[in-house]
Amino acid sequence: MSHLNQTQLTQAREQLAALEQALQAEIKEELRNSDDGNTLNLADSVHDAGEESVADLLRDLNNALINQHLIALKRVNIAYQRLNTGHYGECSDCGEEIQWERLLKQPAASRCVACQSLREKTYDANSQ
Ligand SMILES: [Zn+2]
Numbered sequence: 001m002s003h004l005n006q007t008q009l010t011q012a013r014e015q016l017a018a019l020e021q022a023l024q025a026e027i028k029e030e031l032r033n034s035d036d037g038n039t040l041n042l043a044d045s046v047h048d049a050g051e052e053s054v055a056d057l058l059r060d061l062n063n064a065l066i067n068q069h070l071i072a073l074k075r076v077n078i079a080y081q082r083l084n085t086g087h088y089g090e091c092s093d094c095g096e097e098i099q100w101e102r103l104l105k106q107p108a109a110s111r112c113v114a115c116q117s118l119r120e121k122t123y124d125a126n127s128q
Pocket residue numbers: 091092093094095096111112113114115116
């Protein structure tokens with residue numbers, strides 16, 4: 001069972017909901033940008049190869065951002081599942097309790113500080 005009390009779990013659920021909404025809004029906005037926004041207009045209006053690569057770069061950046069937000073959204077969904085199964089706040093690597101202070105800042109955190117920093121040292125800073 002989770003080491004958190006009912007009040008903390010309720011708070012975590014609210015924070016996850018807010019995070020989910022924010023991410024969905026950002027993804028929606030980014031998808032709109034990639035459909036009919038600046039990057040496409042820019043891509044249509046350029047002929048010079050150098051400018052085309054700038055347009056490509058902008059589109060790639062936007063796609064990378066969408067990708068990042070989709071990954072974050074997935075982590076929120078995993079955190080929801082853990083809430084529903086009573087395992088919210090347990091480290092997915094060592095099974096120890098994740099500090100409540102950490103969860104307050106990062107409601108979708110799935111690892112304790114020790115495991116997260118170990119992972120960041122082992123892999124790269126962006127891998128979750
Ligand atoms: Zn851990």
